[in-house]
Amino acid sequence: MKKIPITLIIDDSAPFISTPYFNREPKVTGDGRPLVPYYPNEAIFDLADIVEKHGIKGKFSIVPMAGNQGDIINGFEGIDKAESDAWLGCVRERIYPAFSICPEILSHCKAVDLETGKALSEREDEWSFRQDRTTLTPYITRAFELIKSAGFDSHGVTSPWNFGIEVEKEYNIALSAALYNVYGHKNAYYFLHSRRDAENAKPWIAHEEDDRCVVSIPATVRDHIWQTMDTPETGDELVRKVADAYITEDGKGGDIIKELELGAYPILCTHWQSLCSNGALTGLRALREVARRINEHLLDRVEWVSFETLLDRVVTDRDSFRTVYQKA
Numbered sequence: 001m002k003k004i005p006i007t008l009i010i011d012d013s014a015p016f017i018s019t020p021y022f023n024r025e026p027k028v029t030g031d032g033r034p035l036v037p038y039y040p041n042e043a044i045f046d047l048a049d050i051v052e053k054h055g056i057k058g059k060f061s062i063v064p065m066a067g068n069q070g071d072i073i074n075g076f077e078g079i080d081k082a083e084s085d086a087w088l089g090c091v092r093e094r095i096y097p098a099f100s101i102c103p104e105i106l107s108h109c110k111a112v113d114l115e116t117g118k119a120l121s122e123r124e125d126e127w128s129f130r131q132d133r134t135t136l137t138p139y140i141t142r143a144f145e146l147i148k149s150a151g152f153d154s155h156g157v158t159s160p161w162n163f164g165i166e167v168e169k170e171y172n173i174a175l176s177a178a179l180y181n182v183y184g185h186k187n188a189y190y191f192l193h194s195r196r197d198a199e200n201a202k203p204w205i206a207h208e209e210d211d212r213c214v215v216s217i218p219a220t221v222r223d224h225i226w227q228t229m230d231t232p233e234t235g236d237e238l239v240r241k242v243a244d245a246y247i248t249e250d251g252k253g254g255d256i257i258k259e260l261e262l263g264a265y266p267i268l269c270t271h272w273q274s275l276c277s278n279g280a281l282t283g284l285r286a287l288r289e290v291a292r293r294i295n296e297h298l299l300d301r302v303e304w305v306s307f308e309t310l311l312d313r314v315v316t317d318r319d320s321f322r323t324v325y326q327k328a
């Protein structure tokens, strides 16, 4: 029997910058403690260890102008350039072999004025809702240019918040054009939607024009690691509780098992801030345990794939991926 693809989405990542600190008001965790503005490089080294040891694959976002604090090429306000370059170097050498790298558009904070590089007054998702292909194409082009300058190939984007959702056709057309302009790639993926608890949920073809294609890859498993940010708890009991929500110790329960029973692809979604747990890094311990359990119980049924592999499978078998899965 053919194995079911399993993949992990990691959103909101950037060197040092905690996107919630810069895009949230008030700057507090869900349980009311102050958010930390920066995460240590130890977090990316830990993630790389997990990726290499457990063979997990997926999609890793880089927010190229995170928090409107600068950019990944010229550096960020208040952050030692050597340190942010070390973060990027680790992603390039140790995450990139297993994960598709994509821009999470530009700032995940305020929209960017492309002429000046300065922040506009509006959040970039809210800004996007009033745009069309003529303004979205240069905006997404800038995101790909930064990712390319940092030494990464890319085949898609992640939408900060619900970026583009109210003008999705225009967003699809702009993404396809921007990717082709910067990289010459004809097939693009994007992550915007979630399809939890839906039967047979898989990626779908969102847009086709000439010989180009845009594929929507939805998340099907909730970010249970998120809760590690919103509690002062850091113990093994919390790590086990979070891991159980994905897959129980005996491999028989949890959301991943439920999605497989529904005939869906398990497409896990977490966030850089979830893994960093407001500096405590408890989320990384939970991810390590989830990866260990998946590999112990499920490798006869599932195989880890990157988003690029998933994209390739969809475009080479288009007729199997034309159903747009609705929300359950």
Ligand SMILES: [Zn+2]
Residues within 6 Å of the ligand: 011, 012, 104, 108, 159, 160, 161
């Ligand atoms: Zn995000």
